[in-house]
Amino acid sequence: MSSKENTTFQIHYFASASTYTGKQTERLPAPLPLPRLFDTLESMYPGIKEKVLSSCGVSLGDEYVDVEADGEGDGEVVVIKPGDEVAVIPPVSSG
C-alpha cells in the first residue's frame, strides 16, 4: 500500500456524474463519514448535489450504501476508510 492509499479513498464517477466533475475517478481524503460524502462533493463541484447526486446511488466496495443514514436510527455511521473504493451510480442505461 502506498502512502497515498493510507490517507485517501478512490471515488469513481460515471455518466452524468463524470460529465459534471470532468473526471472519471479521483482520490479524496479518508477517513470520511459516509453522510458527509455529498456535502464534500458539493463543496468541490457546486450544484452537483441537486443536479446529479439527487438521482444517484452510491456503492462502497461492491455494495450499495445509504448515504443519508446518519446513525440515529439503527446501527453506526458508516465511515469511508483509506483504500476504500466508492462509486457514484447515476440512473443506468444498458442494453
Added chain:
Amino acid sequence: MSSTTPTTQTDQIPPHLDPQTYPRTTTNPTLNTHITLTYHPLDPTSALTKISSPNAGANVLFLGTTRNSFEDRPVAQLSYTAYPPLALKTLSKIAEDAVTKHELLGVVIGHRLGDVPIGESSIVIAVSAGHRGAAWRAGEEVLELCKEKAEIWKKEVFVDGQGEWRANRDRDAEGKLVQG
C-alpha cells in the same frame, strides 16, 4: 521519483475503463449462467452453444442492436461504460434468479462496452428451457431487468457532435417516454 511510485496515469484510468482488463466473465456452473462484459463484438453462436442442452425444447436468443436515431436525431455512434464490480454481480443475480424462477436450463448475458457501431449488437441474451413458454417469458424478463438494474451506461453521440447520457428509466419497452 522512484520507479515503484504509482504514476498519475494509473489514477486517471481506473482498471474498469481499460479495455485491456476485459473480457470479464462470471460463471455459475451449477445453474449454467454465463455473464460477459467485453469490448469485442458479441458472438450469438457462442451464446447459444453455452446454453444448448439435450433437455432443452426451446432456446431464445435476443440481440439488442444500436439504432441510428434518437427522437429523429441522427446518431453517429454509441458508447457504453460499465462498473464491473457491481455490473457482474447484478447480472449474475438476474440470471440466477431467472433460472430458479422459470426452471431454465441455462442463461447467457453478454454486454459490449466501448464504441458500438450502428447496427452491431450491444447486448446478447440467450435462455434455454424445456418448453417455449418459459423461454420466451424468461428472455423478456431478463432483458428488462438488465436494462433496469445493470451498472452500465450508454452515451449517444449525435451527428452534430453532441453527446448525451441516457437513462433507461425514461423509456419503456416500446421506446415511449415514461412520465415521471
